[in-house]
């Protein structure tokens with residue numbers, strides 16, 4: 112009797128477990144492959160970047176980003192980081208992307224020689240490290256890398272210095288239209304749509320300045336409604352720059 116009973120239980124177990132062994136696996140595999148496809152076709156990534164800070168307005172800028180649960184990348188100037196240390200720390204602590212924008216912001220000095228730009232970026236990195244205890248390898252040169260940052264200069268900054276060069280493909284012109292928020296909003300939205308239609312991820316140039324605070328909420332609201340996901344620039348993201356230099 113015990114032997115028969117054991118066989119019965121084994122048979123019952125096999126009958127019950129047999130479908131369980133296969134069904135859930137095939138179901139979950141099908142589900143995850145559908146999920147992957149959906150996320151691939153529907154993912155709309157965007158990178159927001161803010162230059163020239165930190166400034167006296169960075170706190171408000173960070174509050175707005177926080178309110179919309181958005182992360183951005185800051186290309187910062189050495190002296191500004193030294194001056195606004197609390198904001199620099201906040202940018203780091205709140206998980207925003209970190210980039211360097213040099214020290215002088217004066218083209219005749221930054222682009223004086225192949226090494227002057229490298230020196231400025233290294234010095235700015237020292238400021239970031241001193242203030243917030245971190246470093247970064249991402250850089251954006253003053254006024255963008257074209258035409259000044261020629262091959263010999265890039266070999267020094269990117270080759271020797273190991274930095275990754277970032278320009279942009281959406282120019283908000285927020286520095287120019289400080290009083291015309293609608294113009295800045297239209298610039299961003301029309302260029303984002305253009306870039307996206309070409310299958311390219313938008314990299315938006317804005318500035319850490321008071322005027323930008325007024326248009327930012329509207330921009331964020333629309334981009335969110337359109338389903339964009341805001342990500343930060345990191346060293347493993349293929350750089351977008353005017354020279355198509357992938358270093």
Ligand SMILES: [Zn+2]
Nearest residue numbers: 162163253254
């Ligand atoms: Zn700048």
